[in-house]
Amino acid sequence: MKKAQLKENLYRWFFGLFAFSSLIFLVGITIILFKEGLPLFKEINFFNTIAGRYWYPTYEPPEFGMLPLILASFWVTVGALFVCVPLGVGSALYIHELAGDRQKAILKPLVEILASIPSIVYGFFGMVIVAPLLQDWLNLPVGQTAFTGSLMLGIMATPTVCSIAEDALGFVPKGFREASFAVGANRWQTLTRVVIPAAGSGISTAIILGMSRAVGETMTVLMVTGGAAVIPKSFFQPVRPMTSTIAAEMGETVIGSTHYHALFAIGLILFFITLVFNIVAEFISRRFRIKLGLGR
Amino acid sequence: MADKIRMKLENVNFFYADTQALYEINLDIYQNKVTAIIGPSGCGKSTLIKLLNRMNELIPNARCEGNIYLDGHDIYDPKVDVVDVRRRIGMVFQKPNPFPKSIFDNVAYGLYINGVKDRHYINYKVEKSLKDATLWKEVSDRLHSSALQLSGGQQQRLCIARTLAVEPEVVLMDEPASALDPTSTAKIEELIQELKEKYTIVIVTHNMQQAARISDYTLFLMLGKMIEYDVTNKIFTNPSKKITEDYITGRFG
Ligand SMILES: Nc1ncnc2c1ncn2[C@@H]1O[C@H](COP(=O)(O)OP(=O)(O)OP(=O)(O)O)[C@@H](O)[C@H]1O
Ligand SMILES: [Mg+2]
Numbered sequence: 001m002k003k004a005q006l007k008e009n010l011y012r013w014f015f016g017l018f019a020f021s022s023l024i025f026l027v028g029i030t031i032i033l034f035k036e037g038l039p040l041f042k043e044i045n046f047f048n049t050i051a052g053r054y055w056y057p058t059y060e061p062p063e064f065g066m067l068p069l070i071l072a073s074f075w076v077t078v079g080a081l082f083v084c085v086p087l088g089v090g091s092a093l094y095i096h097e098l099a100g101d102r103q104k105a106i107l108k109p110l111v112e113i114l115a116s117i118p119s120i121v122y123g124f125f126g127m128v129i130v131a132p133l134l135q136d137w138l139n140l141p142v143g144q145t146a147f148t149g150s151l152m153l154g155i156m157a158t159p160t161v162c163s164i165a166e167d168a169l170g171f172v173p174k175g176f177r178e179a180s181f182a183v184g185a186n187r188w189q190t191l192t193r194v195v196i197p198a199a200g201s202g203i204s205t206a207i208i209l210g211m212s213r214a215v216g217e218t219m220t221v222l223m224v225t226g227g228a229a230v231i232p233k234s235f236f237q238p239v240r241p242m243t244s245t246i247a248a249e250m251g252e253t254v255i256g257s258t259h260y261h262a263l264f265a266i267g268l269i270l271f272f273i274t275l276v277f278n279i280v281a282e283f284i285s286r287r288f289r290i291k292l293g294l295g296r
Numbered sequence: 297m298a299d300k301i302r303m304k305l306e307n308v309n310f311f312y313a314d315t316q317a318l319y320e321i322n323l324d325i326y327q328n329k330v331t332a333i334i335g336p337s338g339c340g341k342s343t344l345i346k347l348l349n350r351m352n353e354l355i356p357n358a359r360c361e362g363n364i365y366l367d368g369h370d371i372y373d374p375k376v377d378v379v380d381v382r383r384r385i386g387m388v389f390q391k392p393n394p395f396p397k398s399i400f401d402n403v404a405y406g407l408y409i410n411g412v413k414d415r416h417y418i419n420y421k422v423e424k425s426l427k428d429a430t431l432w433k434e435v436s437d438r439l440h441s442s443a444l445q446l447s448g449g450q451q452q453r454l455c456i457a458r459t460l461a462v463e464p465e466v467v468l469m470d471e472p473a474s475a476l477d478p479t480s481t482a483k484i485e486e487l488i489q490e491l492k493e494k495y496t497i498v499i500v501t502h503n504m505q506q507a508a509r510i511s512d513y514t515l516f517l518m519l520g521k522m523i524e525y526d527v528t529n530k531i532f533t534n535p536s537k538k539i540t541e542d543y544i545t546g547r548f549g
Pocket of ligand 2: 342
């Protein structure tokens, strides 16, 4: 009896350790980001960094204005939304509401496969196929632009948006649909007037998490956005989002230098942006469950 | 039985994929009467009531044979618009299922989707339906707050109001009071008595006393087969089959 209990306790500890390891990693990463990122703001004032218009880390004297990078991330992410929201929400609606069992059996795994393709493959595809095509069609000086990045990121975020939006549709109680049909509504009316509004905040959550994925994506944007650290004036010019800046420059910088700290500071900002996205998403989805009476 | 027949079922068989759920149902439903369907769990009560306004068509692979008439017209005729059938034959469900919208919008929903635009008419109809569902007094000062804040019994009456707003001729109710407390149940029963002045009502219930109290006709169903159908009084005082008596007196089920 005692021995069994000891064994049980051992199991508990063992698996508890795994469960809490993610917390340890989170804390560790946060500490490192702060420790390595904050020193930048001792050297340069925070506002001058965030709103600085020039990112010339290797010039003499160097400049560490992050505005071009932040704006680039912003543009590319917003652009990606225009791709992943219609595609992701649209396919979720189709899969959940209209597709028959057989189509579902094909489409759902397909979306998952799309989600599991490594980002380098998207980057490669964007660089080798999409960028030259766009350059040709739109008559641009270079094919690697904010637009190309948006397009690729949008496609990459589509599976995320789609599967979360589909879950949200699945949470809509069957009774809502039945009630709608029972007063004579057709499928389309039921979808637009009952199902989508009821799943609305769940769908918003999907969109925010898709955005969060787009902001944090590195490899693809590094390969397809062209990498020019200037404030973007048009969608069809090369830009350098925050993530690709870190990826491209971290290898060439001296550990402990201002440039090194600046890259960590970018990481810190990114960390906060995605944190806010995730908190907002969590908040909305919790309210969503309460609204549908699932939380009680 | 001089009552006027409103709906008629002829040789109805129903299948979920391969399993048959209803066998040879022949049934007359009378105007301005309450028809109760009773029987043990899983005997096909919900299946039968859903057939009456084609809600079963939402179930994949289900199949219905036979004919169901409303005023002599087959409601399953391919020329008949299912939307029209459901508007004329409304349904209230076991679990109150108000939309996560305001009280007003819940009741007005059926009007909106049927293309009613006239604001005055909608206002009038919402008030009237809420009054008919005996809910008006409790909610008239908060029509624009969420329907989900109402109690279970109020929600169910709201669902009844939503059904009444599109002016159905027949109202189907699948255990409308089974999720409610005794006070709310009493209110719903009272309401049903009032509603039958204007509507024809079919109600599924698990509760024998309830069937005896509120219905005029009772159908006893078992394993998908009609065992007995007669005026309620006869079913409950002098059933012609032994098995009906056993069920009613609680010897099984
Ligand atoms: N969607 C479905 N698919 C397959 N079989 C079903 C489906 N719905 C019901 N059935 C089966 O049909 C039979 C009748 O079910 P039904 O829901 O009509 O019973 P019921 O009399 O309403 O029971 P209860 O009193 O528990 O509500 C049952 O055997 C049930 O398992
Ligand atoms: Mg049932």
